[in-house]
Amino acid sequence: MHFVEAKxxxxxxxxxxxxxxxxxxxxxxxxxxxCYNMTHAFEDIEVKCNAPQLLEKALRSxxxxxxxxxxxxxxxxxxxxxxxxxxxxxxxxxxxxxxxxSVLTKSDLIVRDIELLDSINQQAKAVVQMTMTTCxxxxxxxxxxxxxxxxxxFEVLMEMKRCNIPTVVWLTPFLPYINDTEENLRGLLxxxxxxxxxxxxxxxxxxxxxxxxxxxxxxxxxxxxxGLSDRYRREFxxxxxxxSAKHDRLMRILDDFxxxxxxxxxxxxxxxxxxxxxxxxxxxxx
Numbered sequence: 001m002h003f004v005e006a007k008x009x010x011x012x013x014x015x016x017x018x019x020x021x022x023x024x025x026x027x028x029x030x031x032x033x034x035c036y037n038m039t040h041a042f043e044d045i046e047v048k049c050n051a052p053q054l055l056e057k058a059l060r061s062x063x064x065x066x067x068x069x070x071x072x073x074x075x076x077x078x079x080x081x082x083x084x085x086x087x088x089x090x091x092x093x094x095x096x097x098x099x100x101x102s103v104l105t106k107s108d109l110i111v112r113d114i115e116l117l118d119s120i121n122q123q124a125k126a127v128v129q130m131t132m133t134t135c136x137x138x139x140x141x142x143x144x145x146x147x148x149x150x151x152x153x154f155e156v157l158m159e160m161k162r163c164n165i166p167t168v169v170w171l172t173p174f175l176p177y178i179n180d181t182e183e184n185l186r187g188l189l190x191x192x193x194x195x196x197x198x199x200x201x202x203x204x205x206x207x208x209x210x211x212x213x214x215x216x217x218x219x220x221x222x223x224x225x226x227g228l229s230d231r232y233r234r235e236f237x238x239x240x241x242x243x244s245a246k247h248d249r250l251m252r253i254l255d256d257f258x259x260x261x262x263x264x265x266x267x268x269x270x271x272x273x274x275x276x277x278x279x280x281x282x283x284x285x286x
Contacts, residue, residue: 001044001045001046001047001080002040002044002045002046002047003046003047003049004046004047004048004049005048005049005050006048006050006051006054008054008058009048009051009054009055009058010054010055010058010068013069013274014066014067014068014069014274015068015069015070015072016051016055016068016069016070016090017048017070017071017072017073017074017076018047018048018051018070018074018076018086018087018090019045019046019047019048019074019075019076019078019080019081019086020038020045020046020048020073020074021038021040021041021042021043021044021045021046021074022042022043022045022074022075022078023043023045023078023079023080023146024075024078024106024107024144024145024146024147025144025145025146025147026106026143026144026145026147027142027143027144027216027217027220027221027224028143028173028175028207028213028217029213029216030208030210030213031073031074031213032212032213032216033210033211033212033213034210034211034212035210035211035212036073045078045080047080047084047086048086049086051086051089051090052086052089052090052093055068055090055093055094056093056097059093059094059097059099060097062099062283063283064281064282064283065097065098065099065100065124065276065280065281065282065283066099066100066276066281067099067100067101067102067125067273067274067275067276068094068099068100068101068102069101069102069103069104069273069274070087070090070101070102070103070104071103071104071105071129072104075104075105075106075107075147076103076104076105077105077107077109077110078107079109081109082109082112087113088112088113088116091113091116091117091120092116094120095116095119095120095123098123098124098280099120099124099276100120100124100125100126100127100276100280101117101120101125101126101127102126102127102129102273102274103117103126103127103128103129104129104130104131104170105128105129105130105131106130106131106144106147106148106153107147107148108148108152108153108155108156110128110156111156111159114159114160114163114165117160117163117165118163118164118165121163121164121165121166123280124276124280125276125277125280126165126166127165127166127167127168127198127272127273128156128157128160128165128166128167128168129167129168129169129170129201129273130153130156130157130167130168130169130170131153131169131170131172132150132153132154132169132170132171132188132191133150133171133172133173133174133175133179133188134150134179134184134188135150135184135187135188135190135191136150136179136184136187137149137150137151139178139179142224143175143178143179143220150188150191154191154194154195157169157191157195157197158194158195160195161195161196166198167195167196167197167198168197168198168199168200168201168264168269168272168273169188169191169192169195169197169199169200169201170200170201170202171185171188171192171200171201171202171254172201172202172203172207173206173207173208174204174205174206174207174244174250175207176206176232176235176242176243176244176245177225177228177231178225178228180205180206180244180246180250181246182246182249182250182253185250185253185254186253189253189254189257192257192263193257193261197263198263198264198272199263199264199265199268199269199272200254200258200263200264200265200269201265201266201269201270202251202254202265202266203266204243204247204251205243205244205246205247205250205251206241206242206243206244206247207242208240208241208242209236209239209240209242210240214238218232218233
């Protein structure tokens with residue numbers, strides 16, 4: 001890892017990325033794409049060491065409280081967070097200034113901060129988002145090798161449920177000929193149902209590949225799924241959107257499940273994640 005002094009921390013939509021790069025090793029990661037202009041090795045994590053100071057300044061300048069999001073480009077609970085605690089320090093500021101927070105992660109390290117999330121949720125709003133791609137632990141260890149498995153992520157969701165912290169699950173990506181099966185989808189949906197998730201985000205049964213991420217993905221296929229990268233090249237070429245042949249059937253299963261259990265999907269989820277109830281928005285002197 002290496003440290004930088006960032007110039008700013010919040011985006012125009014109030015999202016923040018404290019780290020840049022990742023060590024989870026997910027074979028499909030879009031953040032590896034060349035279009036993001038990363039100037040260092042992906043596993044050499046860039047640490048915005050002044051993130052808490054920048055966040056406090058940004059929060060103090062807000063006219064209204066809002067939801068602060070993190071995790072869109074880089075997991076805020078990478079292993080180095082266990083040592084550096086920058087995400088925690090930022091969450092403490094969100095609690096102090098009574099803003100809301102939405103966190104997207106694959107890591108069970110978030111449980112360390114469950115009391116903090118609970119406090120934020122009681123005084124404003126906290127939402128934990130968890131990505132799950134496969135209910136098979138062996139397969140999970142191949143496509144997401146250096147982060148906790150799906151069963152553990154389900155256990156994290158259950159811990160959030162016990163604290164009444166709302167959760168949203170990202171069911172993405174589904175890799176054709178790997179995890180795009182009805183059995184896998186139903187297994188993931190069973191986890192979602194038992195955990196009482198508020199929403200499910202799924203952009204379709206497939207994945208996206210760009211320059212940079214495509215090469216890394218095909219290299220992983222060559223290591224773990226012999227001959228499959230050739231099949232991808234024949235069927236999908238250099239397409240950005242890689243759509244599974246099972247897309248329509250599996251999406252009907254997903255849609256029916258969400259309708260049956262009153263679970264929000266995609267657009268409704270994004271509105272919910274970005275919306276802080278009006279009664280919490282008004283600022284007072286701290």
